[in-house]
Amino acid sequence: MNIQALHFVLDIDGNNTIAGWEALNALKWGFALPGRLLTEALGNIPWIADTVGIQASAATGYASFHGLLTTGSSLVFWVLILYGLTRIGARKNTSDAPDQPPRVPGMPHYRGPQPKKRTG
Numbered sequence: 001m002n003i004q005a006l007h008f009v010l011d012i013d014g015n016n017t018i019a020g021w022e023a024l025n026a027l028k029w030g031f032a033l034p035g036r037l038l039t040e041a042l043g044n045i046p047w048i049a050d051t052v053g054i055q056a057s058a059a060t061g062y063a064s065f066h067g068l069l070t071t072g073s074s075l076v077f078w079v080l081i082l083y084g085l086t087r088i089g090a091r092k093n094t095s096d097a098p099d100q101p102p103r104v105p106g107m108p109h110y111r112g113p114q115p116k117k118r119t120g
Helices: 020-043 046-052 068-088
Strands: none
Touching: 020 046, 020 068
């Protein structure tokens, strides 16, 4: 199976060096890859491709790779990934949290600077 979304050439101008614009193009390709794969997968299902108007197959060309469906699905994919990454650290079980910090034998607990007592 030929997956056109995975075809990528890093050295576009063929001078055996990677310029800055080629590196930026590689990043853009990487971020758009989830949407392109989804669009190509949906484009190979005839009744979905006809209903949505996807042109992402060898027979119809790959014009839909730069469309709203591809961009929107890539955006949703990366937002969900970022949301999932931020939620990983937020899952803390508060029922097991002790009221007092653990005490180490022989080491007093530091309570911060104490206010001076006033005499008089």
